[in-house]
Amino acid sequence: MKPLPLVTQELNKQLEQVKAQSIVNKKMSMITKRVLFYFSLGCIVTLPAYAHDMIPAEAQSTAILFTNASLHTVIDGVKLNTDLLIEDGKIKAIGQNLIAPKARIIDGTDKHIYPGLIALDTSLGLVEVEMMRPSNDSYEVGEINPQLEVITAFNPDSEIIPTIRVNGITHAQVVPQGDSLAGQSSLVSLDSWTVEDALVPTQTAFHLYWPRLGRLSQDKEKRLEQTDKYDQRVADISQAISDGYRYFLASKVNKINKLDLRWQSLLPLYKGEAQLFVHANTQKQIEEAASLAKQYHFKLVIVGGYDAWRLGELLNEIEAKVIYTRTLSLPMRKDEPIDLSFRIPALLKQAEIPFALGFSSDWNSRNLPLAAGQTVAYGLTKQEALKSVSLDAARILGVDDMGAIDVGYKANLVVSKGDILDPMETKIEKVYIDGREIDLNNRQQQLYQKYLKR
Known part of the structure; x- marks a missing residue:
């Protein structure tokens, strides 16, 4: 039986297309072929890492x-x-x-x-390979993003997670990163099928990264430029918090004209139903963050907290807590004792400031037990050190049964x-x-x- 004319025409057309594609492939440069090869190889290598x-x-x-x-x-x-x-x-x-x-x-x-130990201030499940931007979901564009919930980007199948829990860490606080109001963190279990399975209910936690004033230049004009830039960033934060507060007042009397997801998400903070985690280390940063929290009656948690022990009276006045994250770090300043970072947990204890230990990392957060053990050699008892990475960590997050x-x-x-x-x-x-x-x-x-x- 002879093929129908239309079918024959279609077959001939397809054959011509195949021949044309073959000619194009032969003319493809070796450079292009290498690019495609390495791209494909990269996909093959990185897929299992997720x-x-x-x-x-x-x-x-x-x-x-x-x-x-x-x-x-x-x-x-x-x-x-x-x-x-x-x-x-x-x-x-x-x-x-x-x-x-x-x-x-x-x-x-x-x-x-x-x-089980609780790792605070981590980026577990957000970062897979630090040098690969597509595998890093810890940042978001913009500076005022309180509405962002980090749990939406959490990967419970991260290859890093099993390497963390083998050191006795069963839960982690997953924290967004940014330059100002970065979003909301979540407490997750380190063994789950889905995001929903991993999520552990806690108090809502907003994260604010306080501006940092680095080493000032000896040049007068540059120094003035540095301080002006710092003051402007602090003013921007104050303005954002003020805008959110006005939105809160309007919501109390049902006079919100336009829904704003940023300020809508912040309502629990002004109602006293959420905590504000401020990432700050220096005395100046902590004092300014404490002043802001005192003005709006925020529940304050200082993350980092290198100089927090110097401000015991101020922090205790507003019932602030500290997550200290620099246990295995060198001193921040050249004229400080080499072991100051190691001794700060004991100094926080002496100042009667409620604190827990954190380890700001993804894969390296597995060293949390080592960081806690380090504090035993520098002033804490073994029980206090263990408590700082278990019960105290749970209490700071508002969890009372872990x-x-x-x-x-x-x-x-x-x-x-x-x-x-x-x-x-x-x-x-x-x-x-x-x-x-x-x-x-x-x-x-x-x-x-x-x-x-x-």
Whole structure:
């Protein structure tokens, strides 16, 4: 049977197109081919970095009884040779010789059980490869963005997350970055299928990055230009907060003429239902932030807080808290003692300022236990250091059932053979989030095992 004329014409047309494309391909320059090759190779290499292959644990279905363990409760000291019962994702009982016929028994002899650690001021799930701009979702354009919620950009499948929780970190505060009002942070679980599963309810937290006045120039004109620029940025922040306050007053009497998402999102802050996290380190920055918070009766948390210990009276007057993030850093000023950064947590304790330790990073936030351990050598007790990365961190975020081992608290637990704050001794064997045993495998361990067999 001969093909129909129309079909024959169409086939001939397609053949001509194929021949033409072949000629174009032959004329393509070698440079263009290399560009396409490396682009394709880059896609192949980077795609796996956006999703790890560890399967999130299922909800706890069987009660678990740990026996004869050392419980670092944070609330009530260390309980030696003590049993711990967890059920339905929460701690049900603590004591000696507990009986739970239907529970799975785990011998805790010679083992330590800690509450899961909480990493504050991180960019986990927002940054995958620091040198690749497309994999960095921590910034947004513009300076006044209080309406932005960082959870919308959080990637629960980040390859970095399993490398963090293997060090006993079960939750993280994911924080937006920026130059002024950067948006709202979220507390997330580090084992989840989706963003919704990861999100832990907390008080709304707005993040404001206070302008920084760097080293002043010796040239009078340049110095004046620096100070003027700083004053203008501070004035812009004050104006934005003032605009938001007027919007708040108008909302109270139902006289909002035009909906503004920026000021609408800020309403909980003016109502006292949210906290303002101000990223500031120097005394000048902290004093100006405290003055702003006092004027509008904001609940203030200073993030960074290098000079906060010098302002104990001011911060305690407005009931401000501090997230100190420079435990492993060098001094900010040349004329300061080399160990000042290490001693500041103890100085905050002496000033009676409520504080917790943070580690401002993505992949490097895994060093949070090391940072807490460092403070033990410079004035804090082991219990105070552990509390600063567990219970105190939870309380600063407005969470009252995490960060400690006590009846009714969430079963976020770390089982270790050694001191969790000492990287030379600790050997974490199990991690539980809401009573679910988490897979501690990760990309780094996979690569280690791979090249171990080479």
